[in-house]
Amino acid sequence: MSDEALKARLPGPVAARxxxxxxxxxxxxxxxDASGLDQPAREALEAAARAxxxxxxxxxxxxxxxxxxxxxxxxxxxxxxxxxxxxxxLTANLAVALHAMGRKVGVVxxxxxxxxxxxxxxxEGQRPKAREKALYPVPSPSGVPVLSIGHLIxxxxxxxxxGPMVSSALGQLIEADWGDVDLLLVDLPPGTGDIQLTMIQRxxxxxxxxxxxxxxxxxxxxxxxxxxxxxxxxPIIGVVENxxxxxxxxxxxxxxxxxxxxxxxxxxxxGVPFLGRVPLAMAIREASDAGTxxxxxxxxxxxxxxxxxxxxxDWLDGAAR
Numbered sequence: 001m002s003d004e005a006l007k008a009r010l011p012g013p014v015a016a017r018x019x020x021x022x023x024x025x026x027x028x029x030x031x032x033d034a035s036g037l038d039q040p041a042r043e044a045l046e047a048a049a050r051a052x053x054x055x056x057x058x059x060x061x062x063x064x065x066x067x068x069x070x071x072x073x074x075x076x077x078x079x080x081x082x083x084x085x086x087x088x089x090l091t092a093n094l095a096v097a098l099h100a101m102g103r104k105v106g107v108v109x110x111x112x113x114x115x116x117x118x119x120x121x122x123x124e125g126q127r128p129k130a131r132e133k134a135l136y137p138v139p140s141p142s143g144v145p146v147l148s149i150g151h152l153i154x155x156x157x158x159x160x161x162x163g164p165m166v167s168s169a170l171g172q173l174i175e176a177d178w179g180d181v182d183l184l185l186v187d188l189p190p191g192t193g194d195i196q197l198t199m200i201q202r203x204x205x206x207x208x209x210x211x212x213x214x215x216x217x218x219x220x221x222x223x224x225x226x227x228x229x230x231x232x233x234x235p236i237i238g239v240v241e242n243x244x245x246x247x248x249x250x251x252x253x254x255x256x257x258x259x260x261x262x263x264x265x266x267x268x269x270x271g272v273p274f275l276g277r278v279p280l281a282m283a284i285r286e287a288s289d290a291g292t293x294x295x296x297x298x299x300x301x302x303x304x305x306x307x308x309x310x311x312x313x314d315w316l317d318g319a320a321r
Contacts, residue, residue, distance in 0.1 A: 081221025122291025
């Protein structure tokens with residue numbers, strides 16, 4: 001069977017991505033453009049090509065090769081100087097909100113010692129697939145792919161790794177096969193340690209979002225985290241204030257157990273944008289524990305995350321110009 005006759009056997013989606021096809025000595029060799037396709041889509045494309053060519057006259061073997069343009073991927077780090085300020089929750093909800101805006105976004109859980117993203121994005125217990133030494137991210141019900149050390153170790157197991165092992169693990173997560181994802185949000189651990197230094201030196205984020213609660217102790221540490229990135233030449237996209245105000249569900253009275261406005265004042269003192277506030281709300285905590293990020297549904301908590309995500313998107317679009 002001639003090359004042209006074999007091409008005529010290809011279904012439309014395969015033919016649209018055909019780069020070349022040759023039939024020699026019983027071997028049909030087809031090269032397909034897989035740009036922009038994730039792993040399941042690439043596998044489906046290959047299977048369709050093999051199925052359509054295998055029945056061709058004189059075809060004893062089908063060989064399929066894939067090519068793809070390298071995705072220009074940007075990294076945004078989500079950082080804090082102190083633990084327990086809501087960094088992981090912010091990362092998950094920003095990713096969900098950006099995905100809803102049509103962004104091709106993925107999440108890397110770089111908090112090696114305390115991974116939270118599998119729970120927040122409802123894919124606990126799932127293992128990433130691997131091919132040719134590259135990991136494939138784990139899908140989530142929210143549509144955001146994610147990779148975490150929590151997907152690779154036994155649930156609840158403590159990790160006791162030194163710096164080089166931690167840096168190597170971070171590399172595996174970021175250098176995974178992310179398909180057409182062009183924006184990675186990296187949920188960093190608190191502080192200014194090995195992971196932050198590896199992030200800056202090896203992967204060079206496009207920018208960093210700093211999150212803090214309003215009280216002085218958290219703001220001191222948040223300023224240190226910002227200074228680390230600033231001294232390395234990584235742009236500070238802005239500051240987010242979390243747990244900013246509590247509305248009593250019984251009496252309706254508002255209070256500020258952690259203070260109010262501290263992060264905004266700190267952003268002003270640093271000369272960087274203030275991206276917004278997230279309230280201290282039971283609904284946000286309950287939804288996060290349930291793996292249903294508030295940004296995926298209507299409500300005050302979701303609105304707060306969506307507003308911050310919109311400002312981040314504006315920054316990304318401006319930085320790309």
